[in-house]
Amino acid sequence: xxxxxxxxxxxxxxxxxxTATQALAGVNLEISDEEFxxxxxxxxxxxxxxxxxxxxxxxxTTGDVTVDGRAVTGPDPKRGMVFQxxxxxxxxxxxxxxxxxxxxxxxxxxxxxxxxxYYLELVGLSQFRDAYPxxxxxxxxxxxxxxxxLANDPDVLLMDEPFGALDxxxxxxxxxxxxxxxxxxxxxxxxxxxxxxEAVYLSDRIVVLSPRPGSIREIxxxxxxxxxxxxxxxxxxxxxxxxxxxxETENAQ
Amino acid sequence: MNxxxxxxxxxxxxxxxxxxxxxIVAEYVVGRSFILPSVTDVAGAFAxxxxxxxxxADIAVSLEHFGIGLLAAFFLGVPIxxxxxxxxxxxxxxxxxxxILRPIPPLAWIPFAIIWFGLTTQAAGFVIxxxxxxxxxxxxxxxxxxVPKVFVEAGKVLGCDxxxxxxxxVALPAAIPAIASGxxxxxxxxxxxxxxxxxxxxxxxxxxxxxxxxxxxxxxPNVVVYMLILGFAGLIIDRIFRNYVDxxxxxxxxxxxx
Numbered sequence: 213x214x215x216x217x218x219x220x221x222x223x224x225x226x227x228x229x230x231t232a233t234q235a236l237a238g239v240n241l242e243i244s245d246e247e248f249x250x251x252x253x254x255x256x257x258x259x260x261x262x263x264x265x266x267x268x269x270x271x272x273t274t275g276d277v278t279v280d281g282r283a284v285t286g287p288d289p290k291r292g293m294v295f296q297x298x299x300x301x302x303x304x305x306x307x308x309x310x311x312x313x314x315x316x317x318x319x320x321x322x323x324x325x326x327x328x329x330y331y332l333e334l335v336g337l338s339q340f341r342d343a344y345p346x347x348x349x350x351x352x353x354x355x356x357x358x359x360x361x362l363a364n365d366p367d368v369l370l371m372d373e374p375f376g377a378l379d380x381x382x383x384x385x386x387x388x389x390x391x392x393x394x395x396x397x398x399x400x401x402x403x404x405x406x407x408x409x410e411a412v413y414l415s416d417r418i419v420v421l422s423p424r425p426g427s428i429r430e431i432x433x434x435x436x437x438x439x440x441x442x443x444x445x446x447x448x449x450x451x452x453x454x455x456x457x458x459x460e461t462e463n464a465q
Numbered sequence: 466m467n468x469x470x471x472x473x474x475x476x477x478x479x480x481x482x483x484x485x486x487x488x489i490v491a492e493y494v495v496g497r498s499f500i501l502p503s504v505t506d507v508a509g510a511f512a513x514x515x516x517x518x519x520x521x522a523d524i525a526v527s528l529e530h531f532g533i534g535l536l537a538a539f540f541l542g543v544p545i546x547x548x549x550x551x552x553x554x555x556x557x558x559x560x561x562x563x564x565i566l567r568p569i570p571p572l573a574w575i576p577f578a579i580i581w582f583g584l585t586t587q588a589a590g591f592v593i594x595x596x597x598x599x600x601x602x603x604x605x606x607x608x609x610x611x612v613p614k615v616f617v618e619a620g621k622v623l624g625c626d627x628x629x630x631x632x633x634x635v636a637l638p639a640a641i642p643a644i645a646s647g648x649x650x651x652x653x654x655x656x657x658x659x660x661x662x663x664x665x666x667x668x669x670x671x672x673x674x675x676x677x678x679x680x681x682x683x684x685x686p687n688v689v690v691y692m693l694i695l696g697f698a699g700l701i702i703d704r705i706f707r708n709y710v711d712x713x714x715x716x717x718x719x720x721x722x723x
Binding site: 268269286287288289292293295297298299302303304312313315316317344345346360361 | 618623630717
């Protein structure tokens with residue numbers, strides 16, 4: 213079981229002049245095991261901050277996050293993270309990027325390469341195992357980054373707009389591949405995105421945040437089976453609803 | 466004719482023309498070998514020096530001085546640069562000291578080099594160290610300051626728990642290009658300090674020593690020979706280092722290296 217529980221969470225960033233910017237306030241969220249959650253909301257609503265707190269890269273001002281019943285106190289390989297920017301280590305070959313986490317754990321070279329090969333196969337990039345990141349396209353780099361996070365066998369996969377920098381076609385293909393990965397690995401996924409379309413296509417539940425200080429405005433269940441048809445009437449209807457919600461809050465600001 | 470051969474031919478042509486002009490000016494305009502030795506004077510001097518047989522010893526001794534200074538600069542500059550680049554407290558502590566010492570010209574250390582080390586190989590090495598240390602230190606420092614935050618965070622979520630692990634597996638490899646270019650600059654500065662470091666007679670050999678020695682003997686064609694050897698040796702050292710760095714250390718940057 214790898215659920216995530218967020219309780220009464222708030223986050224304030226101190227400013228130079230002694231005051232503070234309230235980024236998040238009173239966030240409560242229960243994410244169940246093997247669930248695919250998308251966080252959406254207007255720019256600056258703190259969705260990335262929320263994700264980074266779950267990752268342990270930021271600390272909450274009040275409240276707490278528990279994963280699998282254990283409180284989050286700092287970064288941990290049990291919570292994999294895929295960043296928006298290209299985060300592969302450019303000095304390591306693809307295979308050694310994927311094996312990095314296992315290397316830090318002290319796994320022997322042969323074994324960690326075997327595991328890394330398995331995950332590279334899973335993201336369909338076995339033929340690039342000995343390439344350097346600069347030789348890969350943007351979409352391939354993010355696939356390697358996903359493989360690198362998965363190689364640690366995390367309880368939760370945290371993704372911060374991982375496809376934000378990709379062109380529309382690549383992005384759609386990556387979404388399909390991510391869903392198939394999710395079905396194969398059965399990870400809990402928390403996915404931050406700007407694209408409502410992406411959120412409706414991917415998630416079990418969409419969590420809509422309100423503007424700063426961010427709090428949960430609404431949670432929308434999407435019980436449909438996958439793959440989903442972006443052109444269907446119900447898809448368009450949900451997308452419109454979420455977009456209107458974000459628009460309203462943005463204008464009310 | 467492709468670009469590459471065109472470039473080569475034009476380069477050679479320019480060198481030949483320069484040599485001819487030099488020869489004409491030296492022989493017919495200046496007319497005194499003491500003030501401007503001609504090309505043929507220099508070539509003759511070079512042949513004589515080859516026969517007399519100290520050239521190899523001179524090069525070996527100079528490389529020794531240079532190697533001592535550069536190695537010391539590397540083994541002190543890189544660790545201190547890492548400390549200052551990674552730990553803010555170390556930066557706050559050391560920065561004022563470094564900022565005061567750094568603008569002192571390396572050659573200003575010569576008196577203390579002699580007092581501390583005597584007329585020894587180490588004294589010459591120390592002067593070169595004084596020139597090479599700061600470029601390596603500052604390059605390492607800024608290389609560490611410029612490590613992209615996302616690499617450090619990726620390292621953390623992938624299981625680097627300590628500063629040591631983050632430095633070793635993330636920050637240091639990320640900073641290698643900066644450190645390598647710092648070493649290149651340091652080698653250039655160190656090589657420039659060589660002539661002065663050998664000027665005060667720490668040894669009977671050495672390119673810098675011979676340059677001064679021949680000046681006192683008024684053997685100006687020999688001085689030009691040593692000048693040219695210093696130039697060529699500096700060039701070759703730089704090329705070897707650059708090829709090594711591009712081919713071994715920085716294959717992952719594939720042609721981006723300056």
